[in-house]
Amino acid sequence: MKVILKQDVKKVGKKGEVVEVSDGYARNFLIARGLAVAETKTSREILASQKEEEKQLDAQKEKEARELAAKFEKMTLDFHINSGEEGRVFGSVSTKQIAEELNKQGIKIDKRKILDTSPINTLGVTNVRVELHKNVIGTIRVKLIGSDK
Numbered sequence: 667m668k669v670i671l672k673q674d675v676k677k678v679g680k681k682g683e684v685v686e687v688s689d690g691y692a693r694n695f696l697i698a699r700g701l702a703v704a705e706t707k708t709s710r711e712i713l714a715s716q717k718e719e720e721k722q723l724d725a726q727k728e729k730e731a732r733e734l735a736a737k738f739e740k741m742t743l744d745f746h747i748n749s750g751e752e753g754r755v756f757g758s759v760s761t762k763q764i765a766e767e768l769n770k771q772g773i774k775i776d777k778r779k780i781l782d783t784s785p786i787n788t789l790g791v792t793n794v795r796v797e798l799h800k801n802v803i804g805t806i807r808v809k810l811i812g813s814d815k
Contacts, residue, residue: 667692669702670709682713728799734773735804738796742807743767749789749812758785764794764808786810 667689671679675696679685684705687696696702703709743764748756765777781795781803791809798804 668705669696670705670713671696671702673701675701682717684710684713728801731799731802731804734798735802737773738804738806742791742809744809744811746811746813747789753789753812755787755789755810755812758787759808759810760785764806768806 668684668686669692671681671683671685674680678687678696692702692704697704745759745763745767747759750756761777761780761783764780765775768775775796775798779797781797786792786794786808787810789810789812791807794806794808796804796806
């Protein structure tokens with residue numbers, strides 16, 4: 667029996683795929699639990715329209731991500747950090763602090779989307795890459811400013 671999967675099913679297939687499974691498995695497990703629907707003409711049409719909507723939504727998100735990446739190019743985040751003689755830094759700036767600073771400026775970014783995961787512990791400007799979309803990577807300049815104590 668051919669079914670269209672509504673969710674990813676381990677060892678069967680991914681969401682939106684048309685797969686061939688045994689009749690009993692399809693009726694008693696996949697369809698009964700809402701993991702799949704039987705393949706018919708109308709279900710194929712619904713699947714095609716859903717894929718088209720997903721494609722349009724993905725294109726919109728990618729466009730927004732590119733606009734945000736362009737905004738990041740002009741942006742510099744300043745962090746004041748304690749430093750000693752000869753530019754020695756006490757502490758560092760982590761991805762969490764960068765994400766919080768962006769959040770304060772109205773840009774919601776998950777800290778896991780920041781690709782450069784090592785803490786920044788040198789004075790001056792450092793470029794940090796952020797994954798905004800699967801095809802778009804933006805770069806933010808992070809500037810550490812030392813303050814003697």
